[in-house]
Amino acid sequence: GxxxxxxxxxxxxxxxxxxxxxxxxxxxxxxxLTYRSYRRADDVDESDLPGDFPLFVKPRREGSSMGLSPASKVGNASELRSQVEHIAATYEQDALVEPFxxxxxxxxxxxxxxxxxxxxxxxxxxxxxxxxxxxxxxxxxxxxxxxxxxxxxxxxxxxxxxxxxxxxxxxxxxxxxxxxxxxxxxxxxxxxxxxxxxxxxxxxxxxxxxxxxxxxxxxxxxxxxxxxxxxxxxxxxx
Ligand SMILES: Nc1ncnc2c1ncn2[C@@H]1O[C@H](COP(=O)(O)OP(=O)(O)O)[C@@H](O)[C@H]1O
Ligand SMILES: [Mg+2]
The missing domain is CATH 3.30.470.20 (ATP-grasp fold, B domain)
Structure with a gap:
């Protein structure tokens, strides 16, 4: 009230x-933007990405630029997987991936x-x-x-x-x-x-x-x- x-x-x-x-x-x-939401690196399906590289990886549920750095912009599948893993490990939540x-x-x-x-x-x-x-x-x-x-x-x-x-x-x-x-x-x-x-x-x-x-x-x-x-x-x- x-x-x-x-x-x-x-x-x-x-x-x-x-x-x-x-x-x-x-x-x-x-x-x-089209996005994909991944809980862990293994969830990344290279045949079903949200768009062409470069892609951008951020925590799904944060703000104030949390989890963002130059490494958030990824140019290939291995960078994508490691950034998803980083977000998952640091924030214990999905990583949201979008076209850059x-x-x-x-x-x-x-x-x-x-x-x-x-x-x-x-x-x-x-x-x-x-x-x-x-x-x-x-x-x-x-x-x-x-x-x-x-x-x-x-x-x-x-x-x-x-x-x-x-x-x-x-x-x-x-x-x-x-x-x-x-x-x-x-x-x-x-x-x-x-x-x-x-x-x-x-x-x-x-x-x-x-x-x-x-x-x-x-x-x-x-x-x-x-x-x-x-x-x-x-x-x-x-
Ligand atoms: N899809 C994207 N393409 C390019 N840059 C992005 C994209 N998403 C976020 N950014 C960059 O990251 C910054 C923060 O992202 P944003 O989605 O606004 O999250 P938050 O402000 O909650 O941390 C943006 O202001 C922008 O510079
Ligand atoms: Mg913002």
């Missing part, structure tokens, strides 16, 4: 599971509010120059032992921004997110956006996505956040 801001337990659980999230996103008409999407950049979309939710200006994220994995994912978790260089491939044309905002709202509604969330996308060589995941507990840290979005909207960050929270209070009737 305690009113809570943000998404409920069902949405938090579903969005933590990247396979269920992908299935529901696809049903909602969003471009979701690159060419048109990486973008993240903040969504706020309800009935209807509103997608905010889209932000581009830097990718690491050599692996093309998002720089934020490699710098996370203390993996700073290298002096990473980064690039910003791809352009956020107005039509692409519209499409990303539309897809982000679609996933937000399908997964019944409430009040605030952030959806991640990658664009391939042909300019097609692919949905990666949605985070119903995004950081509000100064300098991070929501703060940058507020700045783009010419809003004082505290004032912007107060508005987001106020909408949540209204939804809850408190």
């Amino acid at each position: 305690v009113p809570c801001l943000g998404s409920d337990a069902l949405s938090l659980s579903l969005t933590l599971d990247k396979a269920y999230t992908s299935d529901l996103a696809r049903v909602a008409g969003v471009n979701a 999407v690159e060419g048109g950049g990486e973008f993240t979309v903040a969504v706020v509010g309800n009935d209807p939710p509103e997608a905010l200006p889209v932000l581009q994220r830097a990718v690491e120059a050599e692996t093309r994995i998002g720089l934020h994912a490699l710098e996370h978790r203390g993996a700073l032992e290298r002096d990473w260089t980064h690039e910003l491939g791809g352009t956020l044309a107005p039509a692409l921004e519209d499409e990303l905002q539309e897809q982000a709202v679609c996933v937000y509604e399908k997964l019944r997110c409430k009040d605030f969330a952030r959806a991640d996308f990658r664009i391939d060589d042909d300019g097609t956006p692919w949905f990666l995941e949605i985070n119903p507990l995004p950081t509000f840290k100064p300098g991070d996505t929501f703060a940058i979005v507020a700045e783009l909207m010419n809003r004082e960050y505290e004032d912007f956040l107060a508005g987001v929270l106020q909408n949540g209070f209204e939804r809850l009737g408190v």
